[in-house]
Amino acid sequence: MTSPFWTPTRRNFLAGSAALGAAGLVGARPASAAVDWKKFAGTTLEVNLVKSPRGEILLKYMKDFEALTGIKVNAEATPEQQQRQKTTIELSSGRPSFDVVHLSYHVQKRQYEKGKWLADLSGFFKDPSLTDPSMVEGDFAEAGLKFAKDADGTLRSLPFSVDYWIVYWNKELFDAKGLKYPTSFEEMVSTAEALTDKSTNTFGFVARGLKNANTPVWTSLMLGYGATPIVDGKVASDSKEAVEAAKMYQTLMTKAAPVGVSGFNWAEAQSAFLQGKVGMWFDGVGFAPPIENPEKSRVVGKTGYSVIPKGPAAQAAGTFGDGLGVTAASTKKEAAYLFCQWAISHEMGAHLLQAGAGVPYRQSILDDAAVRKGVTMPGEWVDAVVASGKVSQLALPVIIPVTEFRDIYGVALTNMIGGADPAAELKKAGEQFAPVLARSEG
């Protein structure tokens, strides 16, 4: 069945965009300006994507782009880790085999900037013959623009999908204990402990405990304490706030989490929550779809979706995200830019959101009642997404050695689950990471 939001014709695409502009959802560019989508017909683009629900959406509707533009797309999608390795090696060689690259901002942003691997899209973005009038900066979530622009404010990519960390909670377990969703970190800990009953194999909380994967849990909690692990390019992970966040992580993971949580990545945490024996699960919004799938879940219709409670200093939803960039080495930059623009268009954003595959950065899509109506996830999930967007903060530092950062602090956090002292572990990790950070920018 053809989606009401997208038919693969240029006329409909432009009409939809113009309507949005006219509705005042987006702003400023004259509605008379029109993108010549067929300008690069006959060009062949090489596109490198991450094999993920987000990448799959692009692949699914790729034919629409080809019909709209006459551009042929050769798309390759590989799993996240392998894609990161492949693209880094190719980009560092100076001769990547692709024109468009799908990147994870929270891991690759600074690395790509330092390598000067992405083309400057600022000029294209301002050019009415290349950019649809609906595409204006004011429509993007602040985090998306932070991700997409480099330190000088140059636009290096287009923000594609955002991942806010929210709390999934089992209403049935809460009701059984007469508990309400917590409003503060303090309440979150006490609620998790109150929900835990080891005799019935019921636990109050689950999150990632596995090295590397667990670091964003701690950094997201740290945002609630008003702190970040790197301040002005220097390691600040042994601050009072960082230690408090680590202590909270340790308490939740040792007193309220299932046995063996130190080996849990998101998949194991998700499995535990789907079994209906876990009160709260803290992770990205993109992991929601299986929860409402009766074939995979025992918590269908019983799950609450909420913004993380307020911390002592702030309420902040840890934010991660993907973008699409045009390689600096590409000889088909304009055509590649058109692809990126199509990928984050209103129609594609609607597909992304409605499938629960990801969340577009564009507010006009999230606010569109017709789009929301087609979302397969409960309205509460969309509300949590929108509310998280309002308190969104980048959860990982924008540095080159993000993987080392996650590994080193991940080991410290795993050790804390094993009973180690948070302050001592963070101090040790900071001493280990400081020279790595210094080398990376040296």
Added chain:
Amino acid sequence: MASVTVDTSAADAVTAKGVKPPRLAPNYWPFVVPALVVIGAVIVFPWVFTLWMSVNSWTLGQEQTFIGLDNYIRLAGDMRFWESMWHTALYTVLSVVAPLFLGTLAALVFDGQFPLRGFLRGVFVMPMMATPVAIALVWTMMFHPQLGVLNYLLSLVGIGAQEWIYNQSTVIPSLVLVETWQWTPLIMLIVLGGLAAVPREPYESAEIDGANAWQKFRYLTLPMIAPFLMIAVIIRSIDAVKSFDIIYAMTQGGPGTASETINIYLYNTAFAYYDIGYGSAMAVVFFVVIVALSFVLMMVRARTNWADMEDR
């Protein structure tokens, strides 16, 4: 056409250890060039290049600079490196000893005569035919503390839930369990081959002398299958020391770094941190260790071959 002449006088030179290969005239060497080119390109060049990278600071996306032995000095003080070396040694030893013991036991059982022996042998060797990553995924589910079948089976006999690969102190033994499950059949096949070659006469003499089953095994079977056991040890050691797929798929070296072997650390350094220079230094050191281990194993093997035992 180049003529080939062989100095046959050299072929007559016989030593106590064997026959010396004939000395070849210089005009034979052009025939060796293609092989030398291939070896140079496929083996020598990568190693020379790795050595070169190991004396450079080279992170993908950044400038490459010559730093001499700094990467090696950094390695010497890198506790994570030494920890990973220890994990590699422990993992290798356990992954050799456990399958060797169980494989030998299985070979002794399957060497006997009993109904359905052929069928059961077929079933027994099936694990070694499976893909390591597929095995890893299945075992990961089996090890799951809440959902895994292993804890369910333990609960049936009153044993509490174990954390298996999800606990820092039990992760290596748990991984070795998987390795043992997969590779015991290989040892069994090698030892079974050895048992088939063992002559019957010494056993008849031993029985006349009143030897019991243990004595026959200890003083006859074991010495006679020793060369086969050594081959099994060498094959298993090489395989275990370079083990990567099962560990990476099941734990990625975790929890923390509790199961991080040198291969995993090297992989992370080169392909997750993109620190190619440091990763190369690690590869060079690991190569030296492997060569040393190979020499030791070759020497031990030389001591266990039948001809030498007869000399003694």
